[in-house]
Amino acid sequence: MNAMPRAHELGLIGCHVCGLVCRDTQVPDAACPRCGASLHRRKPDSCARTWALLIAAFILYIPANVLPIMRTVSLGSVDDNTILSGVMELWVKGSPDLAVIVFTASIVVPMMKFLVMGTLLLSVHRGSHWARAQRARLYRLVEFIGYWSMLDVFVVSLLTALVQFGFFSAVEPLPGVVYFGLTVVLTMLASMNFDPRLIWDGKDEDD
Amino acid sequence: MTLPSSSNGQIQPALTSSLLVCEHCDTVHRRRPLVRGDVARCARCHAVLEWHQRLSLDAMLALVATVMVVFVQANVWPIITLGFNGEQIHARLWGIIMMMWREHSQVVAVLAAGTLFFFPLCKMLALGWLLIYARWGRRAPGFRQVMVVLHYIQPWTMSEVFVLGVLVSIVKAQLYFDVTPDAGVFAYAVLAILITIFSGIDVRQLWDKIPEDAP
Ligand SMILES: [Zn+2]
Numbered sequence: 001m002n003a004m005p006r007a008h009e010l011g012l013i014g015c016h017v018c019g020l021v022c023r024d025t026q027v028p029d030a031a032c033p034r035c036g037a038s039l040h041r042r043k044p045d046s047c048a049r050t051w052a053l054l055i056a057a058f059i060l061y062i063p064a065n066v067l068p069i070m071r072t073v074s075l076g077s078v079d080d081n082t083i084l085s086g087v088m089e090l091w092v093k094g095s096p097d098l099a100v101i102v103f104t105a106s107i108v109v110p111m112m113k114f115l116v117m118g119t120l121l122l123s124v125h126r127g128s129h130w131a132r133a134q135r136a137r138l139y140r141l142v143e144f145i146g147y148w149s150m151l152d153v154f155v156v157s158l159l160t161a162l163v164q165f166g167f168f169s170a171v172e173p174l175p176g177v178v179y180f181g182l183t184v185v186l187t188m189l190a191s192m193n194f195d196p197r198l199i200w201d202g203k204d205e206d207d
Numbered sequence: 208m209t210l211p212s213s214s215n216g217q218i219q220p221a222l223t224s225s226l227l228v229c230e231h232c233d234t235v236h237r238r239r240p241l242v243r244g245d246v247a248r249c250a251r252c253h254a255v256l257e258w259h260q261r262l263s264l265d266a267m268l269a270l271v272a273t274v275m276v277v278f279v280q281a282n283v284w285p286i287i288t289l290g291f292n293g294e295q296i297h298a299r300l301w302g303i304i305m306m307m308w309r310e311h312s313q314v315v316a317v318l319a320a321g322t323l324f325f326f327p328l329c330k331m332l333a334l335g336w337l338l339i340y341a342r343w344g345r346r347a348p349g350f351r352q353v354m355v356v357l358h359y360i361q362p363w364t365m366s367e368v369f370v371l372g373v374l375v376s377i378v379k380a381q382l383y384f385d386v387t388p389d390a391g392v393f394a395y396a397v398l399a400i401l402i403t404i405f406s407g408i409d410v411r412q413l414w415d416k417i418p419e420d421a422p
Contacts (some may be wrong), residue, residue: 004251006233014228017358019253019411021226021235034414035355072383094378096355102375136231136252150322150365155379157319160310162289162296162380173312181318188362200232200252200393 006200013039040104046195047121053193054117057186061110067176070156082176083107083152105151106180113149113187116142117194124198135199143191151183153177224415227256260412264342267408271335274401278331281366281398282324284391286373289384297389300324322365327402330364333357337413357410367399418422 003067007014011024017037032040068080083106091099116138123135139181159171227247231254241247241259260300262270267288300323307316318419333353340347347353373392380386 004234007228007235010232012226012235014230014233016230017355018414019228019230020414021224022230025276032418035351036261037355054305089382090375090379092404093382098378101371106370133252136254140231145366147362148368148371150318150368152370153315153318154323154377156367157303157312157315158287158298158309158372158376159380161298161306161377162287162363162384162386173307173315178312178314181315183396185318192362193255196231197233198253200234202289 004043008041013041015039016043032176042194042197042201043193046193046198047124049193050117050190051121053186053190054114054121057110057183057190058114060186061183064176064183066178067179068174069152069176069180070159071170071172071174072159073170073172080174083180086152086155102151102155105148109149110187110188111181113142113191115148115186117190120194120199124201127202129202132199136196139191139194139199146188146191147184149187150181153181153184224352229254229256233272257409257412258407260409262408264338264416268335268342270404271331271338274331274405275335277394277398277401278327278418281391281394284394285389286391286395287377287380288387288389289380290387299391318388322363323369326360326363327398329360330357333360334410337410341413342419344417346419350417354413355409361410366395366402368412370395370399 003097003098008024013022013024014020015022015032015035015037018032018035018038020032020034022032022039024030024039024041031037032039050110065083068079068082069086072079072081075166087099087103090096120139121133123130156173156177162171211264225238227238228234229236229249229252232249232252234249234251236247238257239247241257243259243261246258248254279379284302285299286303287298289296289298300319302330304316304320304324307313307319333356337350337353337357340350350408370392373388375396377386379386
C-alpha cells in the first residue's frame with residue numbers, strides 16, 4: 001500500500017452529502033449515520049446517468065442554436081435572433097467585450113462541457129491513466145463555470161420584460177431559449193452525476 | 208472523536224472526524240489543524256479539501272442578515288428603467304418572471320424563479336436558521352434535513368450570472384430604446400458580492416462544530 005491510501009482500499013467511504021468518513025460495512029443500503037444520505041463507494045450508475053444527461057443536453061443544444069431565441073419588432077421590421085446572430089449584433093452595434101462574454105457563456109462553455117465530459121467518460125471507460133491530474137482539474141473547471149451559460153436565458157427574459165408596455169416595439173421570447181435553458185440544466189446535472197473518483201480508479205503507476 | 212450512539216438498532220458504520228476523504232479522488236488524508244489563511248489541498252489531485260474558517264458564527268449570522276436585507280431590496284426595487292415617450296417603465300424581477308410565464312415561456316419563467324428567487328431564498332433562510340442556533344452551540348430543529356437541503360440547492364443559485372445578464376441586456380436594449388440601470392441592479396451587484404463571500408463559507412464544518420449530543 002502506498003503513502004496515499006484511498007478510501008476503498010481501507011474499507012472506508014466518504015459520505016457524498018456531509019463528507020463524514022464511514023466504515024464500509026458492505027451492507028447494500030447503508031446510510032450515513034450523520035446525515036442519513038445513502039452511502040456509496042462511488043456515485044450509483046455514474047457513467048450511465050452522465051452519458052444519458054449529456055446526450056440529452058447535446059440533442060437539445062441543436063435546436064437551441066438553430067431556432068431563434070428572441071424576436072425584436074422595431075419600427076415594422078421583424079428581426080429573429082439566434083444565439084449566434086445575437087452575439088454578432090452585440091459585436092457590431094453594441095460592445096465587443098460583452099459580445100465575447102456572451103459568446104463564451106453560450107457557445108464556448110457548453111461546447112467545452114460536451115467535449116470535456118465526453119472525454120472524461122470515454123477515458124473512464126477505457127480505464128486510462130493518461131493525464132489524471134489534468135483531467136481532474138478540467139472536471140473541476142467545467143463544474144465551476146457551467147452555470148454561467150444561463151446568461152443568455154436571463155438576457156432574453158430581461159429584454160422581454162423591458163418592453164411589456166411598448167406598443168410599437170416588442171421583444172418576444174422564441175422556443176430556442178427554452179431549449180437552451182434546458183441544455184444548461186441538463187449539462188449541470190450531467191457534471192453533478194459524474195463521479196471524478198472514477199478518473200483515479202484502477203492501478204496507480206504514474207503517481 | 209465522536210462515536211455513534213447506535214440509534215434505531217441499525218448496524219452503524221464506525222466514523223471518525225480525524226480523517227478526511229478527498230471528494231474528487233477518494234484519497235484518505237489525516238486531518239491537520241488549520242490556521243488563518245490555510246487551505247488544505249489533496250496531495251493526489253490538488254482539489255481543495257477544507258479551508259480555515261475566517262468568519263465567526265456571529266459574523267456569518269450578520270452576513271446572512273445583510274444578505275436578506277439586500278435580497279429584499281433587489282426584489283422590490285426596479286432593475287431596469289425604460290424611458291418611453293416621456294414615460295418611464297420599470298422592470299422588477301417578479302415582473303420579468305410573470306412576463307415570461309405569460310409569453311408562453313413557462314420553462315424559462317420557472318428557471319428564472321428557481322435560480323434567482325427560490326433557491327437563493329431557501330439557502331439564506333436555511334443558513335440563518337442553522338446559524339441562530341449554532342451560535343448558542345446548539346443544533347437547530349431539523350438540523351440534519353436542513354443541512355442536506357443546503358447541500359443540494361448550493362449549485363442552483365445564479366444571482367451573479369443575472370447581474371452580468373442585466374449588463375448585457377442594457378447594452379442590447381440601447382440599440383432600440385433609452386434604457387438605464389435602476390437601484391435593483393446595484394442591490395443585485397451587492398448581492399452577488401455577498402454571495403461570493405458566502406461561498407467562502409464551508410457549511411459542512413457545522414457538522415463538526417456542533418456535536419450531535421448538544422441540546
Ligand atoms: Zn483528491
